[in-house]
Amino acid sequence: MLKFRLYDKELDIDLDEWSNKDYSNYQNDVHKFALFDETISQIFNSYIENPDQMGSIFDKVIVVEEDYLKVAVIVVNYFIDEKDNKKVLGINPILVNPKFINKGYGKRIIKYLIDIKGRIFDMLPDKMYAGIDIDNMRCKHLFECLGFKLVGQTDDNDFLYYELELK
Numbered sequence: 001m002l003k004f005r006l007y008d009k010e011l012d013i014d015l016d017e018w019s020n021k022d023y024s025n026y027q028n029d030v031h032k033f034a035l036f037d038e039t040i041s042q043i044f045n046s047y048i049e050n051p052d053q054m055g056s057i058f059d060k061v062i063v064v065e066e067d068y069l070k071v072a073v074i075v076v077n078y079f080i081d082e083k084d085n086k087k088v089l090g091i092n093p094i095l096v097n098p099k100f101i102n103k104g105y106g107k108r109i110i111k112y113l114i115d116i117k118g119r120i121f122d123m124l125p126d127k128m129y130a131g132i133d134i135d136n137m138r139c140k141h142l143f144e145c146l147g148f149k150l151v152g153q154t155d156d157n158d159f160l161y162y163e164l165e166l167k
Helices: 013-019 027-035 040-049 105-115 137-145
Strands: 002-006 058-066 069-080 087-096 127-133 149-153 159-165
Touching (some): 002 105, 013 027, 013 040, 013 069, 027 087, 040 058, 040 069, 058 105, 069 105, 137 159
Parallel strands (some): 087 127
Antiparallel strands (some): 002 058, 058 069, 149 159
């Protein structure tokens, strides 16, 4: 069973290994689509140091475990969509442990979030949202297969925005 918990700077420092060039065969994708040449601890620190630049409600770095094995990290953002005033659970990025890419963890994690209607940390969003690099075919396919609809893209055409209304 998947377990979601908050990132702990001391307990999870080993996750920085996921950014090492020799960690897996997927390192180019990991850096291009999720880490952007940073470590997970650097991403966590940027959220701590720049809270005013993030989501309007809160942002969290989540570690996903299965049988005490760290299988993924997700950055979630809860915010209010200014267009329709709905509460949103944003996912950006989801990073599956590079050694477990293509093993179904990404799909299981997103499907689980859909099944629980995005309810983590006592928040009940109206919809889920994901920002995906336009070249990340694996991630686009995952979200489309799970019912997310393309709703827009950045002005520079680098990222696509997907949404799923939660019922």
